[in-house]
Amino acid sequence: DWSMSSFVENTIKEMREKIGDAQVVLGLSGGIDSNVVAVLLHKAIGKRLHCIFVDNGLLRMHEREEVIDFLGEHFDLNVKCVDAARLFLDKLKGVDDPEKKRKLIGYTFIDVFNEEAQALKNVKFLAQGTLYPDVIESESFKGPSAVIKSHHNVGGLPEHMDLKLVEPLRELFKDEVRKVATELGLPEHITWRQPFPGPGLAIRILGEVTDERLEILRQADRIVQHELHATGWYRKMWQGFAVLLPLKTVGVMGDDRTYEHVIALRLVDSIDAMTADWSRLPNDILARMSNRIINEVKGVNRVVLDISSKPPATIEWE
Ligand code: XMP
Known part of the structure; x- marks a missing residue:
């Protein structure tokens, strides 16, 4: 060139x-x-x-x-x-x-x-x-x-x-x-490495950053990265990552009620990060990410998908 x-x-x-x-x-x-x-x-x-x-x-x-x-x-x-x-x-x-x-x-x-x-x-x-x-x-x-x-x-x-x-x-x-x-x-x-913000995981942990919350986000994020690479979507997408929300929700495991953290998936297409749209990932890939996060990451019982575009939302949550 x-x-x-x-x-x-x-x-x-x-x-x-x-x-x-x-x-x-x-x-x-x-x-x-x-x-x-x-x-x-x-x-x-x-x-x-x-x-x-x-x-x-x-x-x-x-x-x-x-x-x-x-x-x-x-x-x-x-x-x-x-x-x-x-x-x-x-x-x-x-x-x-x-x-x-x-x-x-x-x-x-x-x-x-x-x-x-x-x-x-x-x-x-x-x-x-x-x-x-x-x-x-x-x-x-x-x-x-x-x-x-x-x-x-x-x-x-x-x-x-x-x-x-x-x-x-x-x-x-x-x-x-x-x-x-x-x-x-x-x-x-x-x-072709996806962008990662300078402030790192701190701006993907909404609320206070603690060792425990960092560990949860790291494990969830690792699953997202793994699935994106394994399915070939990593290269097709601007950025794909997990966000830890500052709330807990009720769930059920066996006969017990759980009250645990929520992970949001942020998967976006963009040319230059000035504008972005949420990636239309096949549902079975989303399902797999969700199942794996809930089953493998201790302390998470719910996964949600961010379907907002930039603007008016931004790519990161903070
Ligand atoms: P937003 O959230 O503003 O992000 O839509 C646009 C792009 O910039 C990345 N980003 C950062 N990169 N330092 C960086 O080096 C930062 O403080 C920072 N904040 C956001 C973000 O990951 C996205 O690719």
């Missing part, structure tokens, strides 16, 4: 000029955006790029191992894994407001980063995989509506932050990032 190869070439050149001989830190999430930024910057400045993977305790099952193993095996990148799970989860105690969760996670993320960056010498830049839709949704002054959500990875750097931002994907939409990834030779399971 001509336009993508010139994007890659120009971006590498631009980054080299902008960064000079400084060191750069990058938050690696394992998603396609930060992977593309990592490979682009690695091409531009080599080992002066320092990737930091923060385990914030809000990741999906086995995510940490998958990201670190992959990068270790396939790229010659500087990658450090920081275990900050307890720090994030302690801060989230008692917090149930969606915007508070997002801000808290965003600031904590930046704090962890700044600390890591200070341990390195001559770090002047923080690289991020910000995309165009993140930029416009966060710039409230540009639209008639107020800020939709404070994306944890856009703006709002604290005063004491002494790093400048490098955001090479700032003008791209997701489908363009996938083209760049292909151009860079990234493997399909990265290129």
Whole structure:
């Protein structure tokens, strides 16, 4: 693709000029955006790029191992894994407001980063995989509506932050990032990985984030991911995931009444996340997800399907 190869070439050149001989830190999430930024910057400045993977305790099952193993095996990148799970989860105690969760996670993320960056010498830049839709949704002054959500990875750097931002994907939409990834030779399971939000499972647990609720959501989500891959729907869909609702409902098991959690399935089609529609998945696949979640995840006795489009709903529930 001509336009993508010139994007890659120009971006590498631009980054080299902008960064000079400084060191750069990058938050690696394992998603396609930060992977593309990592490979682009690695091409531009080599080992002066320092990737930091923060385990914030809000990741999906086995995510940490998958990201670190992959990068270790396939790229010659500087990658450090920081275990900050307890720090994030302690801060989230008692917090149930969606915007508070997002801000808290965003600031904590930046704090962890700044600390890591200070341990390195001559770090002047923080690289991020910000995309165009993140930029416009966060710039409230540009639209008639107020800020939709404070994306944890856009703006709002604290005063004491002494790093400048490098955001090479700032003008791209997701489908363009996938083209760049292909151009860079990234493997399909990265290129076609569904988006996962920076604040992680915290914004898919409505209400307070606790260890117990995280465990329930992780297990339910794993079943959804498994069924999407097994049926080939993973690639056909923008995103498919589970959400844990902040309520319990009555059910029956054998002769006993149960009173347990509800999982919502959010399965959407989209081109660029600006608009989305719920995926018309075959009923037998939905039935299988529901049966498996209720039978296999302790503490869940009901599964519901989200059939709202964006707008007016959003893809995530918080
Ligand atoms: P919404 O819920 O706004 O989501 O319709 C649009 C897309 O963005 C993802 N998303 C995020 N990604 N940091 C991210 O990196 C965030 O804070 C964030 N919030 C939402 C969401 O998963 C969907 O793909």
